[in-house]
Amino acid sequence: MTDLLVATRSAHKLAEIRRILGGVPWVRVVDPGALGIEPSPAEDDLEPYDTFEENARSKAAYFRALSGLPTVADDSGIVVDALGGRPGVRSKRFAPDTGLEGEARDRANNEHLLELLGARPLPERTAHYVCVAALDLGARTELFRGEAHGLVLGRPRGWGGFGYDPLFFDEELGRTFAELAPDEKHRRSHRGRAFRALAEWIATHPEALAGSRL
Numbered sequence: 247m248t249d250l251l252v253a254t255r256s257a258h259k260l261a262e263i264r265r266i267l268g269g270v271p272w273v274r275v276v277d278p279g280a281l282g283i284e285p286s287p288a289e290d291d292l293e294p295y296d297t298f299e300e301n302a303r304s305k306a307a308y309f310r311a312l313s314g315l316p317t318v319a320d321d322s323g324i325v326v327d328a329l330g331g332r333p334g335v336r337s338k339r340f341a342p343d344t345g346l347e348g349e350a351r352d353r354a355n356n357e358h359l360l361e362l363l364g365a366r367p368l369p370e371r372t373a374h375y376v377c378v379a380a381l382d383l384g385a386r387t388e389l390f391r392g393e394a395h396g397l398v399l400g401r402p403r404g405w406g407g408f409g410y411d412p413l414f415f416d417e418e419l420g421r422t423f424a425e426l427a428p429d430e431k432h433r434r435s436h437r438g439r440a441f442r443a444l445a446e447w448i449a450t451h452p453e454a455l456a457g458s459r460l
Contacts, residue, residue, distance in 0.1 A: 392439025
């Protein structure tokens with residue numbers, strides 16, 4: 247059994263990733279808390295870059311240095327065409343009130359996005375989710391990217407998921423990501439696509455993961 251550190255403090259994100267990586271039987275997913283890595287103010291400065299790739303690399307490198315384990319970190323966000331690609335890498339901290347956390351921050355971000363889009367008709371509310379997962383193996387870092395395309399609705403729908411899921415409408419299914427069952431969301435989502443690619447890579451490169459502990 248090889249431990250793989252998933253560098254996130256988000257319980258929602260960790261649950262999704264555990265579910266996706268569950269198909270690799272010899273990998274045990276651990277999180278920073280399980281290793282006794284306490285939250286630090288330094289973590290707020292790990293994603294200063296303008297690309298998902300650079301931010302994911304930065305976070306993975308930080309937690310690998312602390313843990314000595316092969317580490318995967320992701321950066322993700324929603325890219326809205328009518329807003330010139332915003333919020334993009336700033337998706338988590340999009341709303342002006344940055345003092346909020348958890349579900350309160352999610353609601354503020356969604357409200358801010360709706361305010362900026364205003365009364366634009368649905369065909370002009372195209373967007374896509376992006377997730378880049380960076381697997382830091384010490385000697386090298388592997389990157390895996392996933393995208394999901396859809397529309398931003400004018401009001402939230404559904405009670406599942408997190409982040410912008412209540413607004414993100416999958417045209418093929420006719421539902422928002424917040425209206426999908428977990429397994430159905432994993433098949434469609436940006437994070438599901440990125441981490442399935444990661445899982446496939448790990449399954450075919452067992453020696454790379456096992457040999458990357460410090």
